Amino acid sequence: MLEINNLHVKLEDEDKVILRGVNLSIGAGEVHAIMGPNGSGKSTLSYVLSGRDGYAVTEGSAKLEGAELLEMEPEARAAAGLFLAFQYPVEIPGVGNMTFLRTAVNAQRKARGEVEISAGDFLKLVREKAKTLKIDAEMLKRPVNVGFSGGEKKRNEILQMAMLEPKMCILDETDSGLDVDAMKLVAEGVNALRGAGRSFLVITHYQRLLDHIKPDFVHIMAAGRIIKTGGPDLALEVENNGYAGLLGEGV
Amino acid sequence: MAVLQSKHNTLQVRIAGLRFEPQGWLGALRADALARLTAMGMPGRRDEYWRYTNPAGLIAVDVAAVSLFDPGDEPPPFDGIDRLKIVFVDGVFDAAQSDNFALEGVQVERLAVAEQADIHWATALYGVLESRGQTPVQRPLAALNSAFATDGVLVRVTGKPSKPISLIYQHNSKTSDVVLHHCIKVESGAEVTLLENGPAAARFSHVMEVDIADGGRLHHIRAQGRAHQRQAATHLFARIGNHAAFKSFTLTANGRLTRNEAVLELLGSDSVAHIAGAALGDGDFHHDDTVFITHAGARCESRQVFKKVLKNGATGVFQGKILVKQGAQKTDGYQISQALMLDGESQFLAKPELEIYADDVKCSHGSTSGAIDETALFYLRSRGVPRRAAQSLLVLAFLAEAITEIEDEAISEDIRQRLQSWLERHEH
Numbered sequence: 001m002l003e004i005n006n007l008h009v010k011l012e013d014e015d016k017v018i019l020r021g022v023n024l025s026i027g028a029g030e031v032h033a034i035m036g037p038n039g040s041g042k043s044t045l046s047y048v049l050s051g052r053d054g055y056a057v058t059e060g061s062a063k064l065e066g067a068e069l070l071e072m073e074p075e076a077r078a079a080a081g082l083f084l085a086f087q088y089p090v091e092i093p094g095v096g097n098m099t100f101l102r103t104a105v106n107a108q109r110k111a112r113g114e115v116e117i118s119a120g121d122f123l124k125l126v127r128e129k130a131k132t133l134k135i136d137a138e139m140l141k142r143p144v145n146v147g148f149s150g151g152e153k154k155r156n157e158i159l160q161m162a163m164l165e166p167k168m169c170i171l172d173e174t175d176s177g178l179d180v181d182a183m184k185l186v187a188e189g190v191n192a193l194r195g196a197g198r199s200f201l202v203i204t205h206y207q208r209l210l211d212h213i214k215p216d217f218v219h220i221m222a223a224g225r226i227i228k229t230g231g232p233d234l235a236l237e238v239e240n241n242g243y244a245g246l247l248g249e250g251v
Numbered sequence: 252m253a254v255l256q257s258k259h260n261t262l263q264v265r266i267a268g269l270r271f272e273p274q275g276w277l278g279a280l281r282a283d284a285l286a287r288l289t290a291m292g293m294p295g296r297r298d299e300y301w302r303y304t305n306p307a308g309l310i311a312v313d314v315a316a317v318s319l320f321d322p323g324d325e326p327p328p329f330d331g332i333d334r335l336k337i338v339f340v341d342g343v344f345d346a347a348q349s350d351n352f353a354l355e356g357v358q359v360e361r362l363a364v365a366e367q368a369d370i371h372w373a374t375a376l377y378g379v380l381e382s383r384g385q386t387p388v389q390r391p392l393a394a395l396n397s398a399f400a401t402d403g404v405l406v407r408v409t410g411k412p413s414k415p416i417s418l419i420y421q422h423n424s425k426t427s428d429v430v431l432h433h434c435i436k437v438e439s440g441a442e443v444t445l446l447e448n449g450p451a452a453a454r455f456s457h458v459m460e461v462d463i464a465d466g467g468r469l470h471h472i473r474a475q476g477r478a479h480q481r482q483a484a485t486h487l488f489a490r491i492g493n494h495a496a497f498k499s500f501t502l503t504a505n506g507r508l509t510r511n512e513a514v515l516e517l518l519g520s521d522s523v524a525h526i527a528g529a530a531l532g533d534g535d536f537h538h539d540d541t542v543f544i545t546h547a548g549a550r551c552e553s554r555q556v557f558k559k560v561l562k563n564g565a566t567g568v569f570q571g572k573i574l575v576k577q578g579a580q581k582t583d584g585y586q587i588s589q590a591l592m593l594d595g596e597s598q599f600l601a602k603p604e605l606e607i608y609a610d611d612v613k614c615s616h617g618s619t620s621g622a623i624d625e626t627a628l629f630y631l632r633s634r635g636v637p638r639r640a641a642q643s644l645l646v647l648a649f650l651a652e653a654i655t656e657i658e659d660e661a662i663s664e665d666i667r668q669r670l671q672s673w674l675e676r677h678e679h
C-alpha cells in the first residue's frame with residue numbers, strides 16, 4: 001500500500017534536516033504504529049506524505065499503490081486515498097462543518113470520476129457516522145473545529161476519515177489530550193474502518209491506544225530515522241523502559 | 252484661501268454644462284441645494300474626508316469613456332425574485348422594461364414626473380436629510396446631486412407590499428454621466444424591501460434619502476454593476492424613528508472608483524441600523540466605504556460590517572464613525588472592517604472612529620487586513636478540495652459575516668452565488 005524509501009527531508013527555508021532516510025513498507029490491511037520521542041520527526045513524516053508546504057525532499061520516494069505521492073498536489077494525494085488525521089486539527093471560521101465534509105467528499109468523487117453524492121444520501125450517511133462517534137447535530141452545524149474541545153476536534157477528524165473512506169490512514173497523535181472514554185470512542189471509530197484492505201499508520205506516544213487499536217508492527221523513530229521495528233511487544237517495552245535503551249541501540 | 256478658491260473654480264467648471272431647471276415644489280429645494288453647494292465648492296485632495304480617495308474622476312467635467320460590460324451568461328442580480336421593476340437606462344426611465352407602479356401598500360412615483368406638481372409629501376424629505384448630513388463633514392457631491400438630479404423615485408410605504416421594489420440601472424452609453432435622487436418614506440409600522448442593481452452609467456451620482464417612522468422597517472440590498480471602468484459616488488441618508496429598523500447591504504464587484512457614503516441617524520429609541528458591504532476588486536479598483544452613524548436615542552443597536560477582497564493592486568478604503576450623543580444610553584454599537592489580500596500588491600486603508608458622550612454604552616470596533624490562512628488552505632486540500640475551490644471557500648467564509656446581514660434567504664443566496672462566480676472568474 002505505502003512504500004517509503006530512503007526519505008530525506010529538510011526545512012525549505014532553513015538548513016535544518018529533519019528526516020534522515022526513512023524506510024517503511026505498509027502492506028494492504030496492515031496497521032503500523034510509530035512511536036518516538038518528541039521532535040523525532042513523526043509529524044514531519046505525516047505532513048510530507050500529505051503534501052504540506054515548507055519542507056524539501058532531498059532524497060527518496062513515497063509511493064501509494066505504486067504512484068509517487070511526492071509529485072502530487074495535496075488534493076490529488078487525498079483523492080488517491082491518503083488521509084491524515086492532524087495532530088492539531090485546524091479551525092476554519094465561516095465554513096460550516098457539513099459544507100466542509102460534503103465539499104470534500106464530492107471533490108474526491110469528482111477527482112476519481114465518480115458521481116457526486118446526493119444531498120439526501122450525504123445527510124443520512126453523515127448522521128449515521130456522527131452518531132457512532134457521539135458527534136451531535138449541533139457540532140455538525142458549527143464552523144469547522146471552531147469552539148470544539150480537544151476531544152471533539154479529534155473525533156471530528158475520525159468522522160472525516162469515515163466519510164472519505166481512504167485507503168491509507170495516518171493518525172498523528174490522535175490519542176493525545178483525550179481521556180480514556182474519548183480515546184475508546186476514537187479507537188472504536190478506527191476499528192470500524194479496519195478491513196477491506198485499508199491500512200493504518202498510527203503515530204502515538206502511548207501504549208494505551210495500541211491496546212485498543214492492535215498494530216501488526218511497531219516502529220521506533222528517533223532523530224529522523226526508524227531505528228527499530230518489531231511486533232506489538234515493542235510498544236510494551238517502550239511503555240515499561242522508555243526510549244533510553246532503544247536510543248542507545250540505534251546509534 | 253488659495254485652496255478654497257480652487258474648490259470654487261472646480262465647482263464652476265463642473266456645473267457649467269449642467270441644466271439647472273427649478274420647477275414646482277422641487278424648485279426651491281434645488282435652489283437651496285445649489286446655494287449649499289456654492290458655499291462648499293467641490294471636494295479636493297486636501298480635504299481630510301478625501302484623504303484616502305482621490306475625487307478627481309468624480310468632479311472632472313468630462314466623464315472618462317468606459318468600455319461597456321458584457322456579463323456573459325451570468326443572469327442579472329435578483330433575476331429569480333418576484334419584484335416591482337423600475338428600469339433606468341443610462342439614467343433615463345425605460346417604461347417598456349418597467350412594471351406598472353401600482354402595488355398595494357406603497358406609492359411609487361418618478362421624480363421627473365412628480366416635480367411638476369405644486370405640492371408634494373417629498374418636500375419634507377428631498378434635500379432635507381442631505382442638508383442635515385452636511386455637518387460635521389461636508390458632502391458637496393450630495394448637494395450637487397440634490398441640485399441637478401434629473402430623475403429618481405419617490406416611494407411612500409404605507410403598508411407591507413407583497414414584493415420588493417427593484418431599481419435597475421442599465422448602462423449602454425460609454426460616456427453617460429447620470430444623476431439620480433430617490434426619496435423613501437416608510438410610514439409608521441410599514442415595511443419594504445428595496446433592491447438596486449446595475450452599473451447605471453460611466454459615472455453615477457446617487458443619493459437616497461430614507462425616512463423611517465416609528466415601527467417602520469426598510470431592507471435595502473444593492474449590487475453595484477460589474478462594469479470594470481465605471482465610477483460612482485453614492486450617498487445614503489437615513490433618519491430612523493422609534494422601534495424602527497434600517498438594514499442595508501451592498502455588493503460591489505469591480506468598478507474603477509466607488510465611493511459609498513452612508514449617514515445614518517438613530518433619532519428614536521429601541522431601533523436598529525445595520526449597514527454591511529462586500530467588495531471584490533481585481534486590479535484597477537478603488538472602493539471606499541465612508542459611514543457615519545449617530546446614536547441620538549436610547550437603546551439602539553448599530554452594526555457596520557465591511558469586508559473587502561483585494562488583488563492585483565486593488566485598493567480598499569473604510570472610514571467609519573460611531574457618534575453616541577448624550578442621552579443615547581444603552582447604545583450597542585459594533586463596527587468591523589476587514590480586508591483579505593489575495594496578493595501582496597493590494598492595499599487597505601481604514602480609519603475607524605468612536606466619539607461617545609453617554610456613559611452607559613457598549614461600542615466595539617475592529618479593523619484587520621491579512622492574507623488567506625495557509626494552514627486552513629492546506630487542511631482543506633488535504634481533504635481533497637482543490638486549491639482554487641479551497642481558496643474560494645475561505646474567501647466566502649471571510650465574507651460570510653457581511654452576507655448574513657441580509658435577512659431574506661433568496662436574496663442572500665443570490666448574492667452568495669454572485670460572489671462565488673466572481674471568485675471563479677478571478678482565480679489565478
Ligand SMILES: Nc1ncnc2c1ncn2[C@@H]1O[C@H](COP(=O)(O)OP(=O)(O)O)[C@@H](O)[C@H]1O
Binds near residue numbers: 039042045054
Ligand atoms: N515547519 C517547521 N519549522 C521549524 N521547525 C520544524 C518545522 N517542522 C518540524 N520542525 C522541527 O523538526 C523536528 C521534528 O518535528 P516533528 O516532526 O513535529 O516531530 P514529532 O512529531 O516527532 O514530535 C523538531 O525539531 C521540530 O522543531
Ligand SMILES: [Mg+2]
Binds near residue numbers: 172
Ligand atoms: Mg508530532
